[in-house]
Amino acid sequence: MPVRDERGLYERICLEGFQAGLSWATILRKRPAFRAAFADFDPDVVAGFGGSDVDRLLADAGIVRHRGKIEAAVGNARATVALRAEGGLPGLVWSFRPAATPRPRTAAEVPTRSAESEALSRALRARGFRFVGPTTMYALMEAVGIVDTHLMGSHRRGSSGVWPEPEGRA
Template sequence: MTTMNEDATAPVSTPAGVVRGDDGLLRPTWAATDPLMRDYYDTEWGVPVRDEHGMYERISLEAFQAGLSWATILKKRPAFRAAFADFDPDRVATFTDTDVERLMNDAGIVRNRLKIAAAITNARATIALRAEGGLVDFVWSFQPAETPVPVTYADVPTQSVESVALSKGLRAKGFAFVGPTTMFALMEAIGIVDTHLVDSHRRGSSGVWNSAGRS
């Protein structure tokens, strides 16, 4: 695609798959317009998460996102954090049926009983996994040798051999709502893989992968 420069005298080429923002930076379409999504893309998405609290929160939110847009979850994230004790696994693990009913009546979050139950189940599984090295090391152990190098959004896979293995591994440890597609989205979000488009200003910025897709 092409856009016009400020003088409107000559076309300025923009690589396929990305949009040039008013700040001159290239981003994928999904992160180019909504200010909340743009800020999330610029500052959070693909940044490595290596603490238990952050990992548990991301797993929980990715589960709630299943079947919905990430924009919906991001807008509700403050309400989710308030409802789920800031995603402290030790506190969420103590939630009872009374808490489940409280959450089902909270209009600020996604009121899905199975997903709410999964968040509680996963808090307890997170605590149990500490005896085996912890959730963070377990999830990161599924990092692949190479990461995708997508030119357009159509080049980005929705799951991988590693996300399938991570899904099976977490299920074996007692986690729920951790399907292969959801786990691939998690791996993208926390930097285990880098699916920033090659022309994006964020490509290779995680410190885990270079722009060519190698660690």
């Protein structure tokens, strides 16, 4: 379903970064612990985390204990707060919605990146975000409804309402 709020997008950027190199099952299983550890992904709170908080998080067995990813989540909170002066994270992320969404008929046709995800990655990196590569940002775009990569004919295709299929063409 579409995610258009700052906290929701910040959380998903963080979780996509933590997922890099791991299975989604691991991240989803740990999601409650991530929310507890990162103040329910409140960017204002996480932006205030310091070295002792990073040490605390590195000792938290409930989350992925990777210093670079933890420090990126803190830095990304600071970048999220700073981005408010430019209109905010939701406006920036959603500005990369393509004119059309993919129309895959097989799993092999589902893309893993796009020109828009590459541009979003560059835009976020330019503003201080980390762990936001183009493949990771494409996964974010799928997760928040910016693109719909459900297979044509899938019962989930178009269910977000962002990309409704024309009648009789699903």
